[in-house]
Amino acid sequence: MRVLITGMNGFGGGHLADLLLAETPWTLIGASRNATGDRGSGRVSWWNIDLRDRDGARRLLMVERPNLIAHLAAQPYVPAAWENPWETFEHNVRPLQNLFDGLLATGLTPRILVVSTNEVYGPPRGDADLPFREDRLPRPTNPYGVSKVAQEALALQYRRSHGLDVVVARPFNHIGPRQLMNSVANQFAQQVAEIEAGRREPVIKVGNMTAARDFTDVRDVARAYYALMQLGEAGEVYNICSGQPRNVQSLLDALLALARIKITVEVDPEKLRPADTPVSYGSNEKLRATTGWAPTIPFEQTVADLLADWRARVAAAAP
DSSP states (O other), X not given: OEEEEETTTSHHHHHHHHHHHXXXXXEEEXXXXXXXXXXXXXXXXXXXXXXXOHHHHHHHHHHHOOSEEEEOOOOOOHHHHHHXXXXXXXXXXXXXXXXXXXXXXXXXXXXXXXXXOGGGTOSOSSGGGOSBOTTSOOOOOSHHHHHHHHHHHHHHHHHHHHOOEEEEEXXXXXXXXXXXXXXXXXXXXXXXXXXXTXXXXXXXXXXXXXXXXXXXXXXXXXXXXXXXXXXXXXTOEEEESOSOEEEHHHHHHHHHHHOSXXXXXXXXXXXXXXXXOSBOOBOOHHHHHHHOOOOOSOHHHHHHHHHHHHHHHHHHTOO
């Protein structure tokens, strides 16, 4: 089995690659626009490629002839999407279009997992909207979410118009070791690690801590991708989430409980902005029913592993 993972050097793509190397004999092909990875295995090869290049995408498919494609490559940062909406749209839609065109041109018929986001849902209109289920109409409130709605629509259109074997995943907030995005979990873990190392004052300044989100360990998310690659129904969309909201305060409390020194928390009035969405979480019932997947890593273990990862990063960066 030959598996193409676009964005394999990213957060979710990296953990998916680790899982597949550990649990399958499959050959992995990583495709990345600006870097290659460091997985020293004879079963891994890399293409340094911008998938917005139609000819390059077609050449990749012709040479590698994958049986499975996990499409995770994206511009995932909401602030960057606000700064340059069109660039985000292009990064998140054109590569998928080029992959589909390449598959039609080469006659290849792999299963394609398209990784979207819970950002397509937007905020709930009320308690009746929660938990978000896959049949809820998209109502994105930022350009990143809009680009992912378009990506999903393109994927499902090619399923209907050309019979491509496409499955769409909608992961909610996922956290854990090797996190790259500037998420609140990553920010807090980095600050705790730097405080322990004496690289900043033992104070963490916070804003509104009551917003609640649906956090899942990235390694459980990778397991969900693997399950959908095997068992997902073509043309269907699946939430990947814990199904349980947790407020930001509980995240910080878990990190502070692991801190090796006392850390003071101060409210910064400049950070006190009303939460756009007080509570947001999803239902994973469809994913469970289809694949048998369930999250297995406790929240406390996820937080501990995230902090351990940041401690190692801080130590490695020490002069």
